[in-house]
Amino acid sequence: MKVFTQFTDEEVRKAQVSVLELLLINHPLDCPVCDRGGECPLQDQALAFGPGASRYEEAKRTYRKPLPLSPLVNLDRERCVLCARCTRFCDQISGDRFIELFDRGGAEQVGISAGQDFRSPFSGNTVQICPVGALTATTYRFAARPFDVATGDTICPHCGDNLDVNDAWACDKGRFAFSFVDQPTRLTTPLLRDHGLEPASFDETLAAVATWCRGGRAAVLAGGRLSNEDAYALSKLARTGLRTNDIDARPFPCDPSALPAERAQATGGMAVTYRDVELAKLIVVVGLDAEQEVPILHLRIRKAARQGARIVVIHPRRTRSYDVAEHV
Ligand code: SF4
Ligand code: SF4
Incomplete structure (x- = not known):
C-alpha cells in the first residue's frame, strides 16, 4: 500500500488546505x-x-x-x-x-x-x-x-469514587461543585462547646478532647467528604489513641442491610475493580442509585451493558439505569 500525505503529494496538500478553508x-x-x-x-x-x-x-x-x-x-x-x-x-x-x-x-x-x-x-x-x-x-x-x-493532582470528595477522572470522564459534581471549599459559611477553626460554641485553636481543642476521653468512652463522627487516606488516619487515631470502634463517616443516611456488604468491601473481601465491572457478564445492583451516588460506576455499568452484560437493579424506585437494566 502506498500512502500519500500532504508532505509527499501536492494534491493531498491542497485537499488539506481546502478542508481547513x-x-x-x-x-x-x-x-x-x-x-x-x-x-x-x-x-x-x-x-x-x-x-x-x-x-x-x-x-x-x-x-x-x-x-x-x-x-x-x-x-x-x-x-x-x-x-x-x-x-x-x-x-x-x-x-x-x-x-x-x-x-x-x-x-x-x-x-x-x-x-x-x-x-x-x-x-x-x-x-x-x-x-x-x-x-x-x-x-x-x-x-x-x-x-x-x-x-495539580487532587481527588474528588463528593462520592465514594474519590477519583476525579475515571475512564476519561468526570461527573458534574466533581467538575463543578468543588467551589464549596471556598464558601464563607465553612468552618475554618474548631469550635469548643464549653460556654456555647466558641472558636478555639487546634491545640486547645485536642487537649479538651483528650481530657474528655480520659476514663470515658469516645465516639468519632467524621465528615463524609474525607479522602480515603484522611479517613484511614482518623480511624487509626480513634482505634489506637481513643480506643474506640465507634466511628462513622457516611454522608448519607445508611441502610443497615447494606452494612455486611460495606464491611466486606472495606476489608478487601469484595475487591471489585471498575475493570471487573465493565467486563462482567451479569451485574446485580442492590439498593444503589449509581447515577446519583457513584456516578462514574454508573457509566461503567452502562459500558458493560453496551458490551452485552445483563444488568439487574433491585431498588424501591426506578433509577437512571432503567434503559439498560431490568428493575426488580
Ligand atoms: S474562535 Fe479560535 S480558539 Fe475559539 S474555537 Fe475558533 S479557532 Fe478555536
Ligand atoms: S463537540 Fe459538539 S459543539 Fe463541539 S464542535 Fe463538535 S459538534 Fe460542535
Whole structure:
C-alpha cells in the first residue's frame, strides 16, 4: 500500500488546505475572546496547515451567542465544527440524549429541544471533549486563559469514587461543585462547646478532647467528604489513641442491610475493580442509585451493558439505569 500525505503529494496538500478553508468559512474571528484559545486544535491546524487567508468575501453566518443549554453549559454555534463528539457522548456514553444535530447543510447545528434543559449529570464532559470553543462552561467563561491555569493532582470528595477522572470522564459534581471549599459559611477553626460554641485553636481543642476521653468512652463522627487516606488516619487515631470502634463517616443516611456488604468491601473481601465491572457478564445492583451516588460506576455499568452484560437493579424506585437494566 502506498500512502500519500500532504508532505509527499501536492494534491493531498491542497485537499488539506481546502478542508481547513471550508471549516473556517463561517467560523468567527473569536480567538482572542474564546475560552478554547491557546489550546484549540482548530487554531493549531489552521496555523500549521491552513490557507493563511480566506477567499470567502460574503457575510459569515451568525447565531445568537452564547446559547445557554443549561446553567452550566453554553453553546456558541458559530464556533461549532459539527464533529458530533458531544452528541455521540450523550448517545453512547451517558445515555442522556438531550442534545442532537439538527437541520442539514449550512444550517446544521447542535441543538436542544425547545424548553429542555441539558440536565445530564455528565454534561461537563461535552465541554471537555468539544475540540473548539463551541461548548463552554459558564463557570469558566472569561475567567482565565488555558496557559494561565496551573494543574495539580487532587481527588474528588463528593462520592465514594474519590477519583476525579475515571475512564476519561468526570461527573458534574466533581467538575463543578468543588467551589464549596471556598464558601464563607465553612468552618475554618474548631469550635469548643464549653460556654456555647466558641472558636478555639487546634491545640486547645485536642487537649479538651483528650481530657474528655480520659476514663470515658469516645465516639468519632467524621465528615463524609474525607479522602480515603484522611479517613484511614482518623480511624487509626480513634482505634489506637481513643480506643474506640465507634466511628462513622457516611454522608448519607445508611441502610443497615447494606452494612455486611460495606464491611466486606472495606476489608478487601469484595475487591471489585471498575475493570471487573465493565467486563462482567451479569451485574446485580442492590439498593444503589449509581447515577446519583457513584456516578462514574454508573457509566461503567452502562459500558458493560453496551458490551452485552445483563444488568439487574433491585431498588424501591426506578433509577437512571432503567434503559439498560431490568428493575426488580
Ligand atoms: S474555537 Fe478555536 S479557532 Fe475558533 S474562535 Fe475559539 S480558539 Fe479560535
Ligand atoms: S463537540 Fe463541539 S464542535 Fe463538535 S459538534 Fe459538539 S459543539 Fe460542535
